[in-house]
Amino acid sequence: MKNTREERAFNLDNCIKCGGCTAECPVAAVNPLFPGPKLAGPDAERFRLEGESLDSTWLDYCSNCKTCELTCPFGVRITDIIRRAKETKRGNGKAPLRDKVLGRVDYIGRLGTIWPGLTNSVLRLSLTRLALRKVLKFSSEAPFPAYQRRFVAGKERYTGLNRGKSGVKKRVVFFPGCFINYNDRTTGEAVVRVLEHNGFEVIIPKFRCCGVPREANGDFAGASGNARYNLALMQPYLAQGYPIITACPSCGLALKAEYPRLDVPAAKQVGAQTYDLFEFLWKLYRQGELHTGFAHVDLAVGYHAPCHLKAQGIGTPSVRLLSRVLGVKISELDAGCCGLSGSFGFKLEKYNLAMQIGSGLFARAKYGFETGEFTLVCSECGACRTQIEHGSGVTTLHPVHILAKAYGLT
Amino acid sequence: MWDAVIIGGGLSGLVTGISAAERGKRVLIITKGASSLNYATGALDFGDVQRLANTPKHPYTLLSNALIQKSFTYFKRLFPEYTGKWGQATDVLTPFGEFRSASLAPRGFEASRLKSAGRVLVIAPAGLKDFFPSLIIANLQRSLPMAVVTGLPVKPERFAPWLTAGKSIQGVDYANFWDTAMGRQSLGQFFGRIEKEMKKEALSLAVVFPSLSARFCDTSTAAMQSSGSLPDCIQAEVSFPVVEMTAFPPTAAGRALATALVHKFKDLGGELLQGVEVTGADMQSGECRRILVQSKGKTIRISARHYVLASGGTFSGGIEVDNRGAAEKVFGLPLYVPDDWTRTEFLGEQPYAKVGVEVDKNLRPLRPNGQVAVNNVMVTGRMLAHWDPWLEKCGGGVSLASGYLAGGLI
Numbered sequence: 001m002k003n004t005r006e007e008r009a010f011n012l013d014n015c016i017k018c019g020g021c022t023a024e025c026p027v028a029a030v031n032p033l034f035p036g037p038k039l040a041g042p043d044a045e046r047f048r049l050e051g052e053s054l055d056s057t058w059l060d061y062c063s064n065c066k067t068c069e070l071t072c073p074f075g076v077r078i079t080d081i082i083r084r085a086k087e088t089k090r091g092n093g094k095a096p097l098r099d100k101v102l103g104r105v106d107y108i109g110r111l112g113t114i115w116p117g118l119t120n121s122v123l124r125l126s127l128t129r130l131a132l133r134k135v136l137k138f139s140s141e142a143p144f145p146a147y148q149r150r151f152v153a154g155k156e157r158y159t160g161l162n163r164g165k166s167g168v169k170k171r172v173v174f175f176p177g178c179f180i181n182y183n184d185r186t187t188g189e190a191v192v193r194v195l196e197h198n199g200f201e202v203i204i205p206k207f208r209c210c211g212v213p214r215e216a217n218g219d220f221a222g223a224s225g226n227a228r229y230n231l232a233l234m235q236p237y238l239a240q241g242y243p244i245i246t247a248c249p250s251c252g253l254a255l256k257a258e259y260p261r262l263d264v265p266a267a268k269q270v271g272a273q274t275y276d277l278f279e280f281l282w283k284l285y286r287q288g289e290l291h292t293g294f295a296h297v298d299l300a301v302g303y304h305a306p307c308h309l310k311a312q313g314i315g316t317p318s319v320r321l322l323s324r325v326l327g328v329k330i331s332e333l334d335a336g337c338c339g340l341s342g343s344f345g346f347k348l349e350k351y352n353l354a355m356q357i358g359s360g361l362f363a364r365a366k367y368g369f370e371t372g373e374f375t376l377v378c379s380e381c382g383a384c385r386t387q388i389e390h391g392s393g394v395t396t397l398h399p400v401h402i403l404a405k406a407y408g409l410t
Numbered sequence: 411m412w413d414a415v416i417i418g419g420g421l422s423g424l425v426t427g428i429s430a431a432e433r434g435k436r437v438l439i440i441t442k443g444a445s446s447l448n449y450a451t452g453a454l455d456f457g458d459v460q461r462l463a464n465t466p467k468h469p470y471t472l473l474s475n476a477l478i479q480k481s482f483t484y485f486k487r488l489f490p491e492y493t494g495k496w497g498q499a500t501d502v503l504t505p506f507g508e509f510r511s512a513s514l515a516p517r518g519f520e521a522s523r524l525k526s527a528g529r530v531l532v533i534a535p536a537g538l539k540d541f542f543p544s545l546i547i548a549n550l551q552r553s554l555p556m557a558v559v560t561g562l563p564v565k566p567e568r569f570a571p572w573l574t575a576g577k578s579i580q581g582v583d584y585a586n587f588w589d590t591a592m593g594r595q596s597l598g599q600f601f602g603r604i605e606k607e608m609k610k611e612a613l614s615l616a617v618v619f620p621s622l623s624a625r626f627c628d629t630s631t632a633a634m635q636s637s638g639s640l641p642d643c644i645q646a647e648v649s650f651p652v653v654e655m656t657a658f659p660p661t662a663a664g665r666a667l668a669t670a671l672v673h674k675f676k677d678l679g680g681e682l683l684q685g686v687e688v689t690g691a692d693m694q695s696g697e698c699r700r701i702l703v704q705s706k707g708k709t710i711r712i713s714a715r716h717y718v719l720a721s722g723g724t725f726s727g728g729i730e731v732d733n734r735g736a737a738e739k740v741f742g743l744p745l746y747v748p749d750d751w752t753r754t755e756f757l758g759e760q761p762y763a764k765v766g767v768e769v770d771k772n773l774r775p776l777r778p779n780g781q782v783a784v785n786n787v788m789v790t791g792r793m794l795a796h797w798d799p800w801l802e803k804c805g806g807g808v809s810l811a812s813g814y815l816a817g818g819l820i
Contacts, residue, residue, distance in 0.1 A: 020444050023582045023660040032571040070685035073443035073726060256707030271707030313686035313705035315438070320681060332676050 011081055014074040015042035021068035021078060026337040027061055030356040034061035037068035040085075041078040048085055059086045061353075063341035064216060065307040087220045095218045098136040102343040103217035106209035109147070109182030116147035139351030143340070143390030145382065151176055151185035152204055171201045172280075173237045175230075175255065177248035178209050179382030187382075187398040191247050191277055193409045194400055198284065198291050203242070205233040210251040211258070216342050227259050231266040238269040247277045247400060249309035249381045250342065256312060276309065276380070277400060278317035285321060292324070294406040300329040300374040301402070302365055304388060306381035307337050318380065318399040325406045331373055335364035340387035355391060362391035369394045378402065411713050412438050414820045415701060417688050417740060418720030418728065420446035421454075421806065422791030422813035424671040425481075426718050428488070429817025431678035437820070438712065439675065440683045440703060444660075445668035446726055451656035452623065452663025453502050453512035453519055454494075454806025455799075456482065462804055467796040470804070472771050473811045481814035482807075485514060488674065489626055489667075491639050493517045501525075503618065503655040507532070507546030509553055513806065516623060516654070516663060518641030523651035524550070528613030530557050531604065533620070536565040539578040540658040541620055550618070558613065562604070566596055581621030585662035589624035589640050597640075601648050608650070615650040622654045623663040626670040691717075691741050697785050698741065716786055716820050719743070719767070719775075720813065723792035729765060736765050738793075743767050743775045743783055746795035759801055766795030773816055788816045 015038070022028050022036030034040070040058040047054055059082060068078040101108065112119040122128050123144050132138040172195060180188040192202045207230050211223035234244060246252035252274060260271040275283070284290040305316050322328050338358045339345050345354025365388055368374045376395045379385050385396035404410050414430055416423045419441030427439045459478055463470040470478060479496050486492055492514050494500050499511035501521040509521055524530055530550055534543040543561045551559040565573075568587055572579050587593045601617075608615045622641050644652050654663070672682060689709065692699040700713040719740060721728025729745065730737050736747050746768050748761035766789075768776045773788035790812040792799070799805035 018449065018659060019580070020448055020660050023448065023580055023665065024444060029583055029586065032569075032575045032577050035577060071444040073446070075442065075687065253706060256705075260707065274707055311685065311706065313683065313703070314710070315681050315683040323679070334673060334676060 007077070007080070011076050011078075012042055012045060014076045015072075016074060017043075018073070020073065021071045024067050024071040026065060026067060026339065026357040027063055027353065031061055031353050034058060037062070037078045037082070041068070041081040042076060045081050045085065048088070053089070056089050059089060061350075062086075063337075063339075063344040063354075063357075065337050065341055066311040067307060067337060070310055083215070086218065090218045090220065096137070098138065098347070099217035100219070101136060102346065103214035103219045103222065104209075105178040105213040105343075106181075109178050110150075112147040113150040113182050116149060120146045133348060137348045138346055139348045141351060142346040143386050144346070145179070145183040145386045147182055148185050151181045151188035152206065170199050171203055171237075171240075171242050173203045173205065173234065173242050173244045175207055175210070175244055175246045175251055175274075176204065177246065177251035178213070179248055184382055184398070187247060187400060190398070190400045190404040190409070191245070194277075194281070194403055194407065195245070197407050197409060198281075198289070202245075203237065205237075207233060210248075210254045212250045212254050213342060215258075216344070224262065227254070227262055228264060231259060231262065231264050231270060234270060235266040238266050238273055242273070243280060244270065244274045245277055245280055246274060247380065247398065249276065249306045249312065250383070252276045253308045253311055276312060276314060276317065278321055278380075279312075279314045281403070282317040282321050285324075291407065294325045295408055296327040297325055297402060297406050298327045299402060299405075300331070302368045302374040302377040302394075303330050303332045303399070304338070304361065304365075304377055304379040304384055305332065305334070306379055306384045307341075309380055318378075322399060322402055325402065328402060328406075329374070331368060333361060333364045333368070333377070335361040337361070338384040338387040338391070340383045342383050345387060354387070358387055358391050361388065365392040365394045411715065412436050413714065414438075414716040414718060415440065415712055415714040416718040416720055417701070418718075418722050418726065418791070418793075419444075419668075419672070419682065419684065420720060420722050420726065420791060420809065421450075421671075422809035422816075423718065423720035424668070424675060425485070425810055425813030426720060426790060426817040426820070427675045427680050428671065428678065429484070429814055430820040431675060431680045432817075433820075435820050437675075437680045438683060438714070439680065440686060440688055440712075442687050442727065443685070445672070446722055447668035447671070448661070448665045449659035450664040450667075450805075451502075451661055452667050453500075453515040453656060454485070454810065455803040456513035456807030457802045457804030459497075459804075459807065462797075462802060467768075468802075469794045469797050469808045469812060472769065472773075473815060477815060478807060478811040481811040482514065484814055485810055489516075489670070491516055491518075491626055491642055493520055503653065505540070505620075505656055505658050506542070507549035507553075507618070507655070516626065516639075516641065518622065518639075518645065518652065518654045519656065519663075520651075521653050524554060524557075524616045524618070524653055526614065527554070527557050527616035527651070529608070529611060529615045530554060530559040530618060531608075531615065532559065532561045532618045534561050534563045535579070535584055535620065536563060537569060537573050537577075537579045538584060538620060539580050541581075546618070546655070557616075564600055566593070568592070580660070581657045581662045582624075582660060582665055584621045585624040585640075585666070588622060594640070594643070597644065598647065601644065601652075605648060605650070617648075617650060617652045618655060619652055620655045621657055621662045622652075623666045625666045688721075688740050693741070693784065696782070698787055701740065716788065717741075718788045718790060718816050718820075719793050720790045720816075721793055723766060724762075725792070728793050731762075731765075738767060741775070741784060741787060743787075743789070744777050757800075759798065763798035763800065764796050766797075767793050768795045772819060773812060788819060790816050 028036035129140040211226035215223035255274040339354035413435035494514035751762040791809040
């Protein structure tokens, strides 16, 4: 992925060393060995440009939550700097086996969903946990999400209700992502139903993993390979102007912010044509094109805004839209990062850090649940939901289910 | 359509948002980075209101004295843990341990309580960043010649790994730690020991403590702990005054104030869009139709009935300065720019401080000929022309009063 000299110069020149990013960094707050985004990013970068690498373990502790970038008053893309440094450091060196495994969420997912019941039982065995800990350096307490029957099982694209119906002119492409594909098919189905209810044909090409897990685990070439593959599949649809819909904030962020850096034609369109599901639904609502025949839904929920949704710079469209459904009461938890950051919190040496990072959020979720403020927590991100359930015991779900309920689709 | 979109999440933007949302308005606040309050002390200055209200063109001349006082009272209603009497100064300590006056400050900051002490203990938390105990002790001793001023280190277990790793501890991290159950307990024991030891002395004791305020009256989190803010709780338990110092940025108290304002705003149904830049506006016959926001991958267009420009002047990037001049970045509003920009005395009057937008009594931007430049735009806080926060010490007052006025006009 390209990084221009201009971007580099911008990032270095615009850091005024205020330290605001480090004050907000969830990892720096709990990890004495991580000096924070300012030092690991723009400060160390000046040394790296001179061929001096400062303590390179710093880089591994960045969970890529992007809180630093939301904080920076001057728009410095701190995680870009850190990612590039990780890439240079990794070079041709070998990634640990554990990271190779974690990067291939799609492979594990395909294996896990062959017989989900068996996979889940085996993953729960303490012997399995011990083996994973000893051999792969996974934390024994890691909250692995359970596997379900696969969402997109067949070789062909999803055949929805509207497919082939005469008069259907509106089409969208849905990029479900690995979590929906392997761990959360009901959310995938709800997304399709909600879109179909609004008159869209939903096309689901056989995408690969978006690439975020591979990049997060050091496989930069693999990540960009996945991106190229997916862009090639999107190309004909992008050319016809179809929107690409994501329901996972990390996939969405990759499509909007990482894919456009690639040197293929589709890369020029993918950023502008990709929408988070609720961003898209809100746009329809604004244009008067969304079905608003919402039934009364008597439900109080806590809402957790995932870091990678915040990083998309679209606000909280699910809260905005769902607050229009009569009976729905939403309390935004606003209690920081959950700590899991995809697979960061699965790792033996990082599990405790992840739990400490999320402790404020867990306490807030527990408090709301125990006082009857809400009965469950909703959030777009599957990893956040897994971690919140693990840390607080409160049930979670994707906000699309509330809308599906309001439409009477469940 | 939004009732109002506010550009800027500093003091004036947040107060505008809260006061409008309190009246049921749908409000969006867009902020490029963390609130500028993170870089402020948490104490607010109104300056010499009588004198400034008679200084030609000063923003106070547009805002009636009654309104300025109302905004003062309004803030105290939002934050009961703040102290200050209209027209009277409150003493607070600078990060160097010198006395200065403020108009509104958290009760725990009130430094006049040191003046009757025979013995002043300056608590020095181990490894606290940008904290200089010997200088503070020397300065306090100079200001309080009748008292015995000494230091007392405190070294909580929690941060031992930080000290071992050679990582300094931010004020924000200390404050957050003291506010946990473990922190509260260890502080309680610490103060208990001080109380016991000092009983042996005949001198009346006062304690100076840096970075204590992690949160203020905060509707989202305060409910979680039935107790009030930490400094207030401590004060209720010990017999001597505990005075929190102001700190260098990023500050615990400033961040606590920003967080509490954001939570108040969101609880009233407001939405915050953070980490994006407003790149321009579509203007038509003297009105703004919509603003352009750079989200990831695409430019989004947002329309509202009112637009509030609270983008913070040159420091926050609302005004861009280069060798050709100064420009307002969103609407391209005309700016007042003095002929000569700088004077030789560094801390003296600097004319560039007064660069900003000239407005009418309803905060609408004016052209040099006195005509309203854009009807549905209001300008608040540091974006206003003809004032100097450093010399006139009225930054909090101008921001609060103009924000309060704008909120009422939405």
